[in-house]
Amino acid sequence: MSKITSSEFWGKMRFKYKLSFLNENTLEEVFALRLSRLSGLLTALLAAVVLIALTSVVIIKTPIRNYLPGYLNSEIRTEMIQNALKVDSLEQKLLVQTKYLNNVSAIIRGDMKIEQVRLQDTVRDNKNIDFSKSKATSEFVKKYEEEEKYNISRSGGGNATSDDNVQTQTTNLMFYRPVKGIVSSEFDLRQKHYGIDIAAKPNEPALSTLKGTVIFTGFDADAGNIICVQHANGYMSVYKHNAKLLKNQGEAVSAGEAIALVGNTGNLSSGYHLHFELWYNGKPVNPAEYINFN
Numbered sequence: 334m335s336k337i338t339s340s341e342f343w344g345k346m347r348f349k350y351k352l353s354f355l356n357e358n359t360l361e362e363v364f365a366l367r368l369s370r371l372s373g374l375l376t377a378l379l380a381a382v383v384l385i386a387l388t389s390v391v392i393i394k395t396p397i398r399n400y401l402p403g404y405l406n407s408e409i410r411t412e413m414i415q416n417a418l419k420v421d422s423l424e425q426k427l428l429v430q431t432k433y434l435n436n437v438s439a440i441i442r443g444d445m446k447i448e449q450v451r452l453q454d455t456v457r458d459n460k461n462i463d464f465s466k467s468k469a470t471s472e473f474v475k476k477y478e479e480e481e482k483y484n485i486s487r488s489g490g491g492n493a494t495s496d497d498n499v500q501t502q503t504t505n506l507m508f509y510r511p512v513k514g515i516v517s518s519e520f521d522l523r524q525k526h527y528g529i530d531i532a533a534k535p536n537e538p539a540l541s542t543l544k545g546t547v548i549f550t551g552f553d554a555d556a557g558n559i560i561c562v563q564h565a566n567g568y569m570s571v572y573k574h575n576a577k578l579l580k581n582q583g584e585a586v587s588a589g590e591a592i593a594l595v596g597n598t599g600n601l602s603s604g605y606h607l608h609f610e611l612w613y614n615g616k617p618v619n620p621a622e623y624i625n626f627n
Contacts, residue, residue: 345370346369346370346371347369347370347371348369348370349367349368349369349372350367350368350369350370351365351366351367352365352366352367352368353365353366418600419600422554422599422600423554425552425554426554429552506543506566507588508542508543508620508623508624509540509541509542509543509588509589509624510540510542510624510625510626511531511539511540511541511542511570511572511607511609511624512531512533512537512538512539512540512595512607512609513533513534513537514531514532514533514534514537514595514606514607515531515532515533516529516530516531516532516621516626517530517531517532517606518530519621520617520619520620520621522617527610527612527617528571528573528608528609528610528611528617528620529608529609529610529619529620529621529626530606530607530608530609531606531607531609531626532604532605532606533595533605533606533607534595534605535576535595535596535597535605536576536577536594536595536596537594537595537607538591538593538594538595539572539575539591539592539593539594539595539607539609540589540590540591540592541562541570541586541587541588541589541590541592542562542564542570542588542609542611542620542624543562543564543565543568543570543588544564544565544585544586544587544588545562545563545564545565545568545569545570545585545586546562546563546583546584546585546586547560547561547562547563547580547581547582547583547584547585547586547592548561548562548563548569548582549561549582550578550580550581550582552598553573553599554599554600555599555600555601556573556574556599556601556608557573557574557575557596557597557598557599557602558573558574558575558576558577558578558593558596558598558599559571559572559573559575560572560575560578560580560592560593562586562592567613567614568611568612568613569611569612569613570609570610570611570612571608571609571610571611571612572592572593572607572608572609572610573599573607573608573609573610574595574596574597574598574599574601574602574606574607574608575593575594575595575596575598575607576593576594576595576596576597576598577593577594577596578592578593579591579592579593579594580592580593595607611623
């Protein structure tokens with residue numbers, strides 16, 4: 334077999350071929366295309382380059398890149414997570430609102446008494462939660478304190494009711510630290526931050542600071558999953574942003590017993606932590622004055 338010289342090779346590459354399109358009935362030439370092997374190859378390469386360039390422009394300049402693996406940037410991902418949390422909060426709000434309207438309709442029809450409406454089914458705004466005691470709550474606290482009157486964990490001055498006697502009330506009380514972690518935000522009445530934020534591990538058990546009875550469990554869009562425990566001597570503790578509540582309303586809990594799991598629920602939460610509040614006679618007090626968080 335004879336070798337093809339360079340001039341013969343390029344001659345074949347430049348040799349033009351005619352591609353004709355004929356009318357089948359009249360055999361009349363409708364369209365003709367003259368191309369050499371070289372021009373056909375260059376045309377194909379040019380078309381490929383143009384196609385790649387157009388695809389790159391579409392991917393870079395349009396939102397379609399967010400649907401391709403590896404192109405989703407951190408800002409879009411963060412925004413998607415925030416939107417998902419907002420949707421979840423709205424779903425919870427809608428569920429509570431629906432239950433509330435159903436209860437109102439049932440009360441109007443006479444199918445339900447007001448006393449039968451559960452506290453969890455009412456719409457609540459965390460910013461306007463009123464921890465003042467109702468008549469029923471005051472009677473419950475009075476009865477509870479009478480039952481605990483001779484408990485050895487109480488101080489001798491158990492009949493004090495004023496804020497001046499708070500220290501006397503806590504002389505022999507042992508407040509359990511609600512969760513293991515680091516204090517990330519202090520108590521501040523001026524900023525209306527009525528508790529202490531404790532950064533902790535996800536699903537770390539949140540403990541009841543004293544013996545008592547659960548008086549509220551529910552979800553709030555800002556505070557997430559909330560649980561409140563009424564204690565003796567006029568104290569009440571509040572635990573917010575929980576991942577899961579382990580106790581139901583009306584259950585008795587012991588001091589140091591796990592009542593919830595630390596989470597990151599609610600719009601006001603920016604990480605896994607427990608927001609812990611301590612109230613005395615309807616007023617917030619600084620938990621750091623009763624519990625060693627170091």
